[in-house]
Amino acid sequence: MHVVDLRSDTVTKPSAAMRAFMMEAEVGDDGYGEDPSVAELERRVGDLVGFEAGLFVASGTMGNQVALRSLTQPGDPVIVAARAHLLQFEAGASAKNAGIQLLSVEDSRGYPDPNQVRDLVRQYRRIHNPVRLIAVENTHMPSGGVPIGSEAMASLVEAADGTPIYIDGARLWNASVALGAEPAVLCRGAVAVSTCLSKGLAAPMGSVISGSAEFIQRARVERARLGGRLRQAGLMAAGGIFALEHHRPRLAEDHRRAQLLASRIRTQLSPTVADIPEVFTNIVLVAVENPDRSVQALAERGVLCNVLPAGQLRLVTHADLDDEAIELAASRIVASL
Numbered sequence: 651m652h653v654v655d656l657r658s659d660t661v662t663k664p665s666a667a668m669r670a671f672m673m674e675a676e677v678g679d680d681g682y683g684e685d686p687s688v689a690e691l692e693r694r695v696g697d698l699v700g701f702e703a704g705l706f707v708a709s710g711t712m713g714n715q716v717a718l719r720s721l722t723q724p725g726d727p728v729i730v731a732a733r734a735h736l737l738q739f740e741a742g743a744s745a746k747n748a749g750i751q752l753l754s755v756e757d758s759r760g761y762p763d764p765n766q767v768r769d770l771v772r773q774y775r776r777i778h779n780p781v782r783l784i785a786v787e788n789t790h791m792p793s794g795g796v797p798i799g800s801e802a803m804a805s806l807v808e809a810a811d812g813t814p815i816y817i818d819g820a821r822l823w824n825a826s827v828a829l830g831a832e833p834a835v836l837c838r839g840a841v842a843v844s845t846c847l848s849k850g851l852a853a854p855m856g857s858v859i860s861g862s863a864e865f866i867q868r869a870r871v872e873r874a875r876l877g878g879r880l881r882q883a884g885l886m887a888a889g890g891i892f893a894l895e896h897h898r899p900r901l902a903e904d905h906r907r908a909q910l911l912a913s914r915i916r917t918q919l920s921p922t923v924a925d926i927p928e929v930f931t932n933i934v935l936v937a938v939e940n941p942d943r944s945v946q947a948l949a950e951r952g953v954l955c956n957v958l959p960a961g962q963l964r965l966v967t968h969a970d971l972d973d974e975a976i977e978l979a980a981s982r983i984v985a986s987l
């Protein structure tokens with residue numbers, strides 16, 4: 651049976667062209683700052699997101715943790731969206747690695763509610779324990795991959811009243827394509843951003859955090875403290891360079907296929923059976939009566955997907971799917987739910 655894997659955009663495998671490019675990468679010991687491919691990747695990402703320096707890290711989670719450790723002190727309050735990756739999907743890493751206190755706020759529009767942000771910033775100043783950082787996830791996965799535009803960012807900057815903003819931009823590339831906005835425009839008002847190479851861009855591994863040279867200097871130390879100092883990492887960084895060049899423009903295909911999948915299911919199943927909220931990027935959420943049973947039934951028919959903490963099915967489109975795979979998945983989903 652041909653299995654259609656919609657669990658995540660991380661399941662892609664490097665193409666033959668990407669592998670060939672990686673094999674040719676110039677490398678060196680990045681622990682000594684001597685890997686030209688890593689340096690090139692960090693520079694290219696920095697140019698795209700509008701920051702002067704960057705740091706290649708093993709994963710999106712490591713990017714978040716290194717950034718938090720570099721931008722906060724233990725005990726600091728940090729505001730996050732209630733359903734943020736930082737809060738829900740990192741096994742409590744922020745508490746263990748950075749010792750910070752997360753303050754979660756309402757995120758139905760995909761970003762921390764600015765009114766709640768403004769209130770919390772004021773409250774914590776009054777008690778002399780100021781909020782140290784505000785984290786924004788762009789796109790915001792649990793609300794259906796909502797891209798956060800520059801107007802929303804501007805309203806957060808205003809509410810933050812000088813408190814620094816960090817962007818967990820694992821899917822910032824998707825946001826940029828969906829909004830038709832340069833990544834750097836979406837990062838305006840933030841002090842740092844983490845972007846992922848192994849999600850929609852389909853490289854085998856890695857994220858890059860970007861910010862000021864001074865921030866990256868601290869981040870380099872924090873990365874070492876987490877055991878993330880890399881050596882001939884240029885082999886992997888080259889996958890990222892290839893992905894930025896060849897796979898970034900094709901994210902629009904993933905978004906089109908997510909719309910296709912949603913519309914096939916919507917036209918054949920009533921919302922009482924499968925309720926699909928608006929699709930913004932490459933993520934399709936489906937509210938069903940019994941999500942755990944549905945995941946099982948779908949797996950038996952050769953469609954793999956995940957269940958979010960709130961109980962919706964999550965279907966993610968990615969580079970290893972074509973229209974045929976989407977049609978196949980849609981027909982199996984309709985037959986199973």
Ligand SMILES: *Cc1c(COP(=O)(O)O)cnc(C)c1O
Nearest residue numbers: 709710711712735787791818820
């Ligand atoms: C996937 C993801 C991460 C973590 O990336 P890993 O490489 O899986 O550690 C962090 N933040 C967001 C928003 C993500 O989607």
